[in-house]
Amino acid sequence: MKDNTTTLHKPVKILDGIVMLIICIVICVALYVLGITKTFSNNTMRYMFKIFLYITMGTMWNLMSGFTGMTSLGQQVFIGIAGYSVAVMTSTYKMSMWMGLLVGAVIGVVFALILSFVLFRMRGMYFAVATWLIAEAVRLWFNSWPFVKQGAGMTVAVKQIPKVRELYIYALTLMIIALIVVYALLRTKTGLGLTAMRDDADASSSVGVNIFKSKLLCYLICSVFIALCGGLFALQKGSVLPSSSFGIDWTVAMVFIVILGGVGTMAGPILGGIIYVILSEFLAHFPGWSNIILGAIAILVIIFLPDGIIGTLQKKLNFEIFSQKRLSAPKKSLKQKADMAA
Amino acid sequence: MGNILTFEHVDAGYGRVQILHDLSFSVEEGEVYGVIGPNGCGKTTMFNALIGLIIPNKGTITFNGQNVTKMKPDKRCHLGIGRTYQVPRPFEGMSVYENVLVAAVHGANHNEKTGREVALKSLELTELYDKREILAGELTLLDRKRLEIARALGTEPKLLLLDEVAAGLTEAEVQDVIKMVKNLKVAGYSIIWIEHVIQTMVEATDHLMCMSDGHELLIGEPRPVMESKEVEEVYLGVEEEDEDE
Numbered sequence A: 001m002k003d004n005t006t007t008l009h010k011p012v013k014i015l016d017g018i019v020m021l022i023i024c025i026v027i028c029v030a031l032y033v034l035g036i037t038k039t040f041s042n043n044t045m046r047y048m049f050k051i052f053l054y055i056t057m058g059t060m061w062n063l064m065s066g067f068t069g070m071t072s073l074g075q076q077v078f079i080g081i082a083g084y085s086v087a088v089m090t091s092t093y094k095m096s097m098w099m100g101l102l103v104g105a106v107i108g109v110v111f112a113l114i115l116s117f118v119l120f121r122m123r124g125m126y127f128a129v130a131t132w133l134i135a136e137a138v139r140l141w142f143n144s145w146p147f148v149k150q151g152a153g154m155t156v157a158v159k160q161i162p163k164v165r166e167l168y169i170y171a172l173t174l175m176i177i178a179l180i181v182v183y184a185l186l187r188t189k190t191g192l193g194l195t196a197m198r199d200d201a202d203a204s205s206s207v208g209v210n211i212f213k214s215k216l217l218c219y220l221i222c223s224v225f226i227a228l229c230g231g232l233f234a235l236q237k238g239s240v241l242p243s244s245s246f247g248i249d250w251t252v253a254m255v256f257i258v259i260l261g262g263v264g265t266m267a268g269p270i271l272g273g274i275i276y277v278i279l280s281e282f283l284a285h286f287p288g289w290s291n292i293i294l295g296a297i298a299i300l301v302i303i304f305l306p307d308g309i310i311g312t313l314q315k316k317l318n319f320e321i322f323s324q325k326r327l328s329a330p331k332k333s334l335k336q337k338a339d340m341a342a
Numbered sequence B: 001m002g003n004i005l006t007f008e009h010v011d012a013g014y015g016r017v018q019i020l021h022d023l024s025f026s027v028e029e030g031e032v033y034g035v036i037g038p039n040g041c042g043k044t045t046m047f048n049a050l051i052g053l054i055i056p057n058k059g060t061i062t063f064n065g066q067n068v069t070k071m072k073p074d075k076r077c078h079l080g081i082g083r084t085y086q087v088p089r090p091f092e093g094m095s096v097y098e099n100v101l102v103a104a105v106h107g108a109n110h111n112e113k114t115g116r117e118v119a120l121k122s123l124e125l126t127e128l129y130d131k132r133e134i135l136a137g138e139l140t141l142l143d144r145k146r147l148e149i150a151r152a153l154g155t156e157p158k159l160l161l162l163d164e165v166a167a168g169l170t171e172a173e174v175q176d177v178i179k180m181v182k183n184l185k186v187a188g189y190s191i192i193w194i195e196h197v198i199q200t201m202v203e204a205t206d207h208l209m210c211m212s213d214g215h216e217l218l219i220g221e222p223r224p225v226m227e228s229k230e231v232e233e234v235y236l237g238v239e240e241e242d243e244d245e
Helices: A003-007 A018-036 A042-068 A076-092 A097-119 A124-143 A164-187 A189-199 A201-206 A211-237 A249-261 A267-283 A290-304 A308-317 A331-341 B043-051 B073-079 B096-107 B112-125 B141-154 B171-186 B198-204 B222-227 B229-236
Strands: B003-014 B017-028 B032-036 B058-063 B081-083 B159-163 B190-194 B207-212 B215-220
Touching: A018 A042, A018 A164, A042 A164, A042 A189, A042 A211, A042 A249, A042 A267, A076 A097, A076 A124, A076 A211, A076 A249, A097 A124, A097 A211, A164 A189, A164 A211, A189 A201, A189 A211, A189 B096, A201 A211, A201 B073, A249 A267, A249 A290, A249 A308, A267 A290, A267 A308, B003 B043, B003 B190, B017 B043, B017 B058, B017 B190, B017 B207, B017 B215, B032 B043, B032 B198, B043 B073, B043 B081, B043 B159, B043 B190, B073 B081, B073 B096, B081 B141, B096 B112, B096 B141, B112 B141, B112 B171, B141 B159, B141 B171, B171 B190, B171 B198, B190 B198, B198 B222, B207 B222, B207 B229, B215 B222, B215 B229, B222 B229
Parallel strands: B032 B190, B032 B207, B081 B159, B159 B190
Antiparallel strands: B003 B017, B003 B058, B207 B215
């Protein structure tokens, strides 16, 4: 018992501070400036647009799976619903794209709310399979629904098609908001409970964590942001199809991003999103092979870096960024202790 | 003083398997209430029913004057029921301090600042203070058991449920646990303690219940219960002829 006190842990270095904040702000401002001043070429901005949205989706999937233990394989349902909302609002009702995005987000939340009553009774595998089946069912529904032109899909008909630069700005803004929301959420009391839930749901409920409320909050946040991503993708592509809008590839990409970057870390999905988009653009030159290669990479990462790139780095080098860690002794009380000892 | 907890004719189980049969007992405020019984007699199931992981099909559970029979676990925790698990279940990815902080913040409705004091006090009571920044997943078995208690204390319970906290410990460590429980009693907690280590039950409890087949077999002062014929029988399985249903 006594000898253990000598192994008193070298504490984890938490690199979040004023410096980190400044770096983040500088990067964000730079990204805005480079976009607005057209320093980036249209092609670069198209990549960046994808990167921003995939980071957003990865972050959301991470919030659900990495923190609340809800491993969903059906998040594409929100992409599809939002994409179709944009298409229907703009082409059938001749409204603006903003209306389309708003309606998509609202329907996404309402849909998530209804699903939650069924889904939250399940855990683990059952939850994953149920979410997937629901997404498939919705796809089949859209495939035969005359209102959305069945399997032929719809086009997005906005008066002025948003320029690449505008889409870039929207996606960047969405990503920044998403990251701030998730970071702030994890720093709250609810966030502390979420981290506990991730480790053991039953034990966390017996120390007072309200599991249903926490899960619902996360699920709703995810559905809003993923729906907004879906809406923006639809705007960029200009059309929606049941097979591609509700395809499981969306969720597969989110899973890949999170596993590659590191489950349960804030920085993981950011790095994962960047790598995923670059990799998938590169692999587009090798049609047919791309999914096999992505799959192989995922397997290798799971075997050799089970904590993902960021997770492994943090463990090896004993640091954390965008940490949700709570330290027991802020500087003040350490000083008090020293005073008492003196 | 009044009763802090009453079980009245409780039937409960998992799915179709019924484990508790017509279980009734009551715990007085401020006492240490020991529970013994052979393996599989429903001691841990009783805890699960008490904290709300399973809901009884029959009977009522009254805690502190309030009917909690069908209440959710987190609600009961807020009312003041704190439990430890027989097999420790720490939040492995969090530090020892964070484990207890979760309990203080969610279980006792503190904010993170005031919760910190509660958490540190719990860690001191359970001698984990020096290890507070270690990841809970890296603790030894003894320390995990300590953490179970610290986390339960973090929720500021009125009633503390200890599930075999002395099992698997050495003689000296068992003495430490007995001392810790006595201190907790002095500090005003009511305690229900499930244990197989007989010594702890005789030394530290005020009342002792022996369970058998999900039913209370005998309740009374610790020593007479220990020495009774019935208890000897269920443990040694002398006579099994009155097997029912």
